[in-house]
Amino acid sequence: MKPFCSLMVAYALFSGVAQASSSQAWNEHRQQMLKACLAASQFKNAHARGKPAEFDDQSGMSALLIEGVYPQKHMKQRTGTELCLYDRKQQRAYVSEWSPQTK
Template sequence: MIRSALLLVLSLAALCAQASSTQAWNDQRQQMLNACLKASQFKNAHARGKPAEFDDRVGFSALLIEGTYAQKHMKQRTGSELCLYDRRQQQAFVSEWNPQAK
């Protein structure tokens, strides 16, 4: 009886821990997305694909942002930016990203 009650309690605790971890990751990703979109220089900025999550020792995530250049001389051209998100400081940094450039 005690064993089955203990197993039940441990199972519930594991489920709660897993659920909060999933929710915490979802919250962190939403914070990253919001920070990257805010840091972007694009109009109609949006994320492309899933973020690259680096090890906690590095503390950064990377996300590709696409959108339309806001400057008039760019004539509504689309472009890409790479956003590096510092998970510890909750700050986003963007740089133009053109993988075809040499």
């Protein structure tokens, strides 16, 4: 009976640590993604718009909308949106202009 109790206590302790590190790992991932996406953006005053979309591990990608101000003079301080795709394995960000279709 004692080995069983010890095993249950150990499981409870380690499962709590695993959950905490998992949550911490996701927070670190989101910070890395945000940093990479903002660095890849061409906008001034770039910032995240909303929460990231996390794709499954098979694709290994996360997506985030970035909003900011176009730096070109002819754009006259207009704001725009970019879609950032973040490759979790390579830790690289790729951005493209994003303009949702409205009908």
